[in-house]
Amino acid sequence: MTATTTPTRRITAAMAMAEAIAIEMRKSDDVFVMGEDVGPYGGIFGSTTGLYDEFGPERVIDTPISETAFIGAGIGAAVEGMRPVVELMFIDFYGVAMDQITNHMAKIHYESGGEVNVPMVLMSATGAGYSDAAQHSQSLWGTFAHLPGLKVVIPSNPYDSKGLMASAIQDDNPVLYLFHKGAQGLVWMKKNPRSIAEVPEGEFTVPIGEAAIAREGTDVTIVTVSLSVQHSLDVAEELAGEGISVEVVDLRSLVPLDREAVLNSVAKTGRLLVVDEDYRSFGLSGEMAAIIAETDPTLLKRPMRRLAVPDVPIPYARSLEYAILPTTDKIAAAVRDLMS
Amino acid sequence: MTATTTPTRRITAAMAMAEAIAIEMRKSDDVFVMGEDVGPYGGIFGSTTGLYDEFGPERVIDTPISETAFIGAGIGAAVEGMRPVVELMFIDFYGVAMDQITNHMAKIHYESGGEVNVPMVLMSATGAGYSDAAQHSQSLWGTFAHLPGLKVVIPSNPYDSKGLMASAIQDDNPVLYLFHKGAQGLVWMKKNPRSIAEVPEGEFTVPIGEAAIAREGTDVTIVTVSLSVQHSLDVAEELAGEGISVEVVDLRSLVPLDREAVLNSVAKTGRLLVVDEDYRSFGLSGEMAAIIAETDPTLLKRPMRRLAVPDVPIPYARSLEYAILPTTDKIAAAVRDLMS
Amino acid sequence: MTTPDRADLYAGMVRIRKFEARILQEYHADKSPAWDIGAGLIPGEMHLSAGQEPVAVGVSAHLTADDAITATHRPHHFALAHGVDMKRLAAEIYGRTTGLCHGKGGHMHLFDPSHHFSCSGIIGQGYPVACGQAMAMKRRGTDHVAVAVAGEGAANQGAFHESLNLAALWNLPVVFVIEDNDWAISVPRSHSTATPSNADRAAGYGMPGVRVEHNDPDAVLEAAGAAVARARRGEGPSLLEVHTVRLWGHFEGDAQAYRGAELETLDERDPIPAYEARLLETGELTPERVEEISAAATAEVDEAIEFARDSPVPPPEDALRDVFA
């Protein structure tokens, strides 16, 4: 990541995102923001806080509830060389604009034989944990990582939120930037303290495609993304007291995927737990299994463990929702199980 | 599968599908068909041939190009207890109706706590191989298998095409029925002889959720679906001559998934090749790796091989398209490689 | 169907408002001191309908339990007006086993097949489903109708267009209702919709379109009556837009800074006191009747909330059930 010497202060992930967007908007008139309630409201999950006041309605544009039209418009503007940052309020709403996202935003560069770039960021909120039920709680990164043409970026902390957003806007490719509501540091939602952290004031980037070893360890590898990184770090701290050394690999992006980081860690520990707030089957945990199985299945000293949403829609009632989410309890239990 | 004593004759997979729909339509007025060009045209890929003549425009309904509306209408009719069979012409068009498919068709039963059923079939054409390029050549079964609430059925031959369609219509759940254009036995497309086969005239079903061992073998397991089953059988025949014994597992449905069939076969052979015409990453091959890795990674005597579309959109030019498709050459090479 | 008593419409509105007011209170009760959306007896997003009661009672007065309604993320007023059981509705909002969906659905995903009632949290997406319900009703030779509800914000979603075209083309018994409450979260109608009246859009599908400018049960009753009757006669769909008002936030917790001075005028725009005054004047209501209606509604709401609170929380293992029938 780019070195930086500017002072840091503790800010939320939401503020960090908005700050990165503001910096890019100051640098270039080509950068603008559109989406539902991104203007005076500042984004339902705070991703555009302050931008309307600084840049006004011409550059921070509230849209009608027409995701196909405004995501498509983002594509058109990007094709013409602008750098739109478009918000899809919840990733769960992908279905009303999936064609623009996966048949157009993702494919134009390839279809054109490289003649046309689509330098656009689509940012969207993911995640469960506050009883928003089946249509407002999904993660869905596995869905987008399966379909070629989009970079899929998933920050887990304020520093990465800022640095990855800067990289995403500067990227000449379409980037899907998925932020977890529960990791935004919002005042009105329960949060892990890791959602507020030291972030440099000035410009910096975090490269897209490099996993972070969020914590080093020797016994068990946890591969994960997003809010589950925070949970996994909590568990790692807890289990350190029991003498279990957990390595936490924060993938940070699924496309490109840092296969080496996963293989290196598993080569070291021989034990793999994938923690994934997305649905279990045909997703992230499968892909992790495959990169090991096609490289060297003997890396695994134990059967791997998958902790993910067990292929059910997200239920509403708290007792049901927490039954299917990868909570710290379940993470800890899975690690212990791998060590037993 | 249900025993049957009716005479058989050689028909195409397309005819077999249409025949199953006709039988169900004769049995119940609740069954009706809608989609683009399903009427007098008989379905672009022959899936509704003859139905309009027998049942007329009230039960075989041509729709406007409004996939959200007519798939949603299918859901509404199903909620009221009818059994619509709806065609989405190409699975590639999912993006204009993805919300209805995955947020409604797939979730209503669960969200309602089991109070509401959605007995609906959504049938759609998949597959590449005739230069229809990036927006008309995808398979995408991995995408739908990842998202909970839909059964995902994928026949590979005329017998299963009929029997699985019957099961799909009789099922009280929403079923996504994906048929490969290149396995329909259409007169205007290059085809494998396996696309035309003996099928009983009368009613029968093939259960959803049971894989078929399309060919038994002892050296290498190929797990696959759809047209790739036909290719894999061809390769198995060819390699038998070289003394390599290939077992071909035709999953037939991804949801429910017959994990046992995969595990049993790999336990026997120790060598796994997954052949998948869908995109490689975060898909079918990953899931196969995971069910082994979480059960017993030592089942694999060799690193597994994944033969799938290498995470690029489907290119147009034949030289490019065949470079990324799982052709018989590549299947044979991968098997040989596993044996070397 | 005989014209409903105006006092009944009034009572219907009071009943809804009391329910919503109680949910408001219950929702906020245990989210302090640090307000946490996921905490308390009622967690999650909460979109309440205060101010929009005239639409629900005016439309539903023409319906029976055989007619369908697809409602929105803001569904309680239509659910109650259509006859969905208040106890089971409350229990669902509390996430209890006795709820309409046994705790799986929640406030945006209410299903009551006995009243052909459903709703969805995805904007505009009830419109297509209502078309399909209407198809089934028509194919079965009944004179039932399906009512599809959306907000004015939702009327700019593709599903709106496709559904209106489909319903008109197939002459389906659907009444498309748009609740224009001027706002889609923080986005005013002027920033979302390129026409002052969605009724104008109906012409593009060859169907009648009416905009009711007054947030008044009588006006809604009349316009909806024509639309429902037309659908029942087999003459096809209609569009009905009602200019209503959202008295509270988009969801609870919404500070509504974006509404500015409008916030101060909201009390005057409350449709219930206005209607009450009118009916008192005509003698259709008396102060005693008003009291009775209020007391009955309070009692019903109390009972429903008590039922919900006393009902069991679903056991965790239920989460794995009901993916498939």
Place this chain on the structure above:
Amino acid sequence: MTTPDRADLYAGMVRIRKFEARILQEYHADKSPAWDIGAGLIPGEMHLSAGQEPVAVGVSAHLTADDAITATHRPHHFALAHGVDMKRLAAEIYGRTTGLCHGKGGHMHLFDPSHHFSCSGIIGQGYPVACGQAMAMKRRGTDHVAVAVAGEGAANQGAFHESLNLAALWNLPVVFVIEDNDWAISVPRSHSTATPSNADRAAGYGMPGVRVEHNDPDAVLEAAGAAVARARRGEGPSLLEVHTVRLWGHFEGDAQAYRGAELETLDERDPIPAYEARLLETGELTPERVEEISAAATAEVDEAIEFARDSPVPPPEDALRDVFA
């Protein structure tokens, strides 16, 4: 922009028709005896535009290479009329390295950034993209416009509605063009569209809507001129529907049984001989000029096809390139 010569419009149509006729011939040439869609020098689906030339030349006459067009699955006439290089177009259809997209796109996915030209095989989905191009043009202070093309079938897709609303709301320089050729594959307009004229739908977005009933370059030229000029003046979008004709199948290989007796009338409805006769009558064309135009078009087409045929097939390893920039 000065009004184009009518003879030039004629020449533009002839050039397009010759190209399409040649592609037709080349496409079918090597698919026999067992007709195989994937075989031959030109594989895949092939949607040709014969009959629809008046729309392309009438609209494009008002555009320069700085203006954008998003076309459909039936894109050749608009590509050629807008100035996309015929050689590179042909080479793309042949899937060669010299093609517009180096063989990756194919006939439904043509991209020529030097003319802001693109198309898509997904119905209606060029409409939103054109809105975005128009946004960029407007934000940069140019007077360029974006033209979005769709068929009458596509006008029932959600993207149509959302895009018209967005463009009207933001006053974007877009001209929405609908080519009404009566058919969406085998589905007649009467089975897809609940209004006789899509121009009626424009009112629902507060934008001008015009339906040109005659498949005639002059009529299109005039109506498109007003719409383009309006957009250039910054006065916002317009909708223009042209009643045109699809002389051939939906795609090649389409037996068109569903068209019945209409098939026999198609020759008479060919817009090119009609226009030619008119211009011969007024003296704007002479038999010699007609000959010259024909010969020039033939020569250009021959050269383009030769270029395509002689160009290299992309090496397999290119398939893995260009996913990311």
